Amino acid sequence: MNTLQKALIALSVGSLLSVSAQAAVNYAGQPYVGAKVGQYSPDDVEDDAVSYGVYGGYKFTPEFGVEAEYLTTSDTDAYEDAEEKSEYSADVLGLYATYDYAFPNTALYAKGRLGFAKNEVNVDVTDKDIASNSESFSVSDTGVAGGLGLGYKFNPMVSAEVMYNFYPTIDFDDGENLDANGITLGAHVKF
Incomplete structure (x- = not known):
């Protein structure tokens, strides 16, 4: 390798490091809630x-970040017939890595997130004939969770x-399992 090639490589590496350093200086990170x-x-x-x-x-x-979430639900009917009624509510606590893709020349962006969450479901079963047979229990599992979405930036902060x-x-002891998903609409403020 001659001197000119070494100089060009050194100049290229130096330029790349300089651009990376400038990008780090221009974007110091941004929290949001x-x-x-x-x-x-x-x-x-x-x-x-x-x-x-x-x-x-x-x-x-x-583009890259981390996100934590706490989600809860209202009490909702799960099943009802002439003898029995059951209601459920749920709580989700998650931690995710996020990736945002900003569509060029628009305020729209796509967002993906992947991480781990605890999904807990509380169930109340009411026996309409024999009240003493009614029961309440809770089941939960921790595992992979995530989502895909579309966002809109009203301004740089909202x-x-x-x-x-x-x-x-959620896996039950009897071999059954419960899959859950959802759709959410959220708004956040950066500071």
Whole structure:
């Protein structure tokens, strides 16, 4: 390798490092907090639950970040017949890595997130004939969770997102399992 080639390589590496350093200086990271409302949809229930919660995160770069979420639901009918009625509610606590893709020349962006969450479902079963046979129990599981969505930046500090979410499957002792997903609409403020 001659001197000219070595000089060009050194200049190229130096330029690349300089651009990376400038990008790091221009984007120091950005925290955000928000609230969301939506629908929690477990399999094999009569009604989907109304969900609501809070979330917050930190953007390391304009594309990559982390996000934490707490989501809860209202009490909702799961099943009812002449002898029995059951209701459920759910809580989801998650931590995700996020990726945002900004569509060029628009305020729209696509968002993906993948991580881990705890999905807990509380069930109240009421026996209409024999009240002493009524019971309440809770089941939960922790596993992979995530979502895909579309967002809109109203200005550099305020955004809204609609997102499809999938939550960890809950495995019961009898071999049955409960899959749940949901759709949420959230808004957050960066600071």
